[in-house]
Amino acid sequence: MSDRSEGATAAQPAPAGILLAVYNGADGLPAQLDSIAAQDDPDWRLLVSDDGSHDDSDALIAAFAGRMQGRRVVRLTGPGQGAARNFLFLIRQWRAHLPPGSLMAFCDQDDVWLTDKLGRGRAALAAVPENVPALYCSRTWITDDRLIGRRLSAKRPHAPGFRNALVQNIASGNTILLNPAAAALVAAAADEVRDVVVHDWWVYLLVTGAGGRVLHDDTPTLLYRQHAGNQIGANDHFRARCKRIRQLLRGDFRDWNARNIAALTASAHRLTTENRRLLEQFAAMRRAPLPARLWQLSRLRLYRQSRPAQVALWLAAVLGRL
Template sequence: MKSEVAIVMSTYNGSRYLREQIDSILAQDFKDWDLYIRDDMSSDNTSMILRDYEEKYDNIHVVENNNINLGAKRSFLKLVQFVDAKYYMFSDQDDFWLPNKVSLTLEAMKAAEEESSNMRIPVLVHTNYRIVDSKLAELRTPPASFKSYTDLSSLSINNCITGCTMMINQALKNLVGDVVDADSVGMHDWWFGLIANCFGTVSYLPQVTILYRQHEGNVVGANTGMADSGSGSKMKKILRGIRKNLRYYRKEFKRDSITARQIYYFREHYSEILTDDKKRELDVLYKGLIGGPRAGIALIKELKPQSRNKEVKWVMYYALITK
């Protein structure tokens, strides 16, 4: 009998923190889960650690990798298609889950499904996190309101969904399907967020459920806007934060950027089931990103995209109207 929750994990040379992470999942106060792990051709002893856990625990399963390195994004997309459950969670190899992470997220998921009055609509729930160093010492915690926006324009430009805090339901998994052009997908969490917005709902739980470890081996690190922009005076930190975000947006507001390509591919991939309103919104977004200042101004006026905080939002607007 399958468990209510499937937890999927993709590993790659993760032996340093892997046991600590898996042990934190084993310590969850909710027990009706199975953990499926696909190793992406590690060259360290990650595979040995995984086999050790698989032999000891009936609810931990190592998934065949067919001797192929896919990268984190493709590996997670493959995993979610491989497993079957009512709900799906996504685990990095190097974080630490607080004991009530699964139970709190599942409670929020069921509340969101009940509120929608339709168990068959796609739902994505994500939570807050605490950023820690390699030894799990706290660095900072994003404020509860930091990741609260759920509108399509904001999600399309600024992914606020951190995959390792995320749960999706079966209805959303069914819509993922075969992502043929994975190169045009930013990351699996970003793609799932767009699906949830266009066809269902995104729900944010401001409670911290995970210690999000930051170290030199992170594939994708935490992004907290203007925060953590180096040493020096407050003004120097602000100026560095502005320059950092301006460089990012100038890079992404182009036709060949991953942000623009993902919007275009999503519009094409789901064209048969998107509503006219969602198609129009995606068209405004795409034109606003790849076009000149007029298109950028139109995007701002029509959709009012938000960002991680007010300062970053105004940097984003400036980048849109000065292309």
């Protein structure tokens, strides 16, 4: 049900629409839901899409909704096509269930938010002009499945931007908060795409491609639980990096880039003129023979966040896996 009569006013800030995609998440859901309820910033609405769970996820969500009197919890049934499409489904539902001018946050089923997560993101985004799309994201505390053994996620030494987004995602979806302009941009573009590799990479591409800002916070805002069921997982140790190299060598990276290009092309009218041209040049570079491919890659000035990752980018170009 739509609740558009509750638009934001100067006295009452716009709510943050939290989009939570769930599939067999009963083990981690209670801690995550409790951490949402404990936020210092109380102005949130929760949209939960269960993608066909076989466990107690739906019952846990129903019980939480019953406890949250006065705080809107909307329960939805996902498309049953995996996490990326479940998040796309939630993004498409955002306008129907949130008042105009709302923010948009993404939420994983097995993390634990620190109490200042929403408030910290909202404060950072408040410094950006209202008409400029802006994405807030942060580092995380990486933990084991019992939420112990904390270690900080990787630093991001280079500035975010479209030239980075084309070849790497640095915006961890579980930390993302979008200002109203970026939320409206993403919601509109979601109607134009059929598929994305992962929702957070697509959002990072779209916001930077449209000339928006990315605010990356070095202070962690959540506990990122690592377990066997992680869809992607942290990329901060040797075994995880070896996995990424194997994915590159077998062609996964090339497939991801092709899907990203297709998704961006569907919304090309939302990109700046310069970034539309860059997208076209990136697509053409991938099809070029080896000498031209390397020459064009150097001219595009694409970059990743670490030296080993940059070397891997050039290796992918040499092997035709870009």
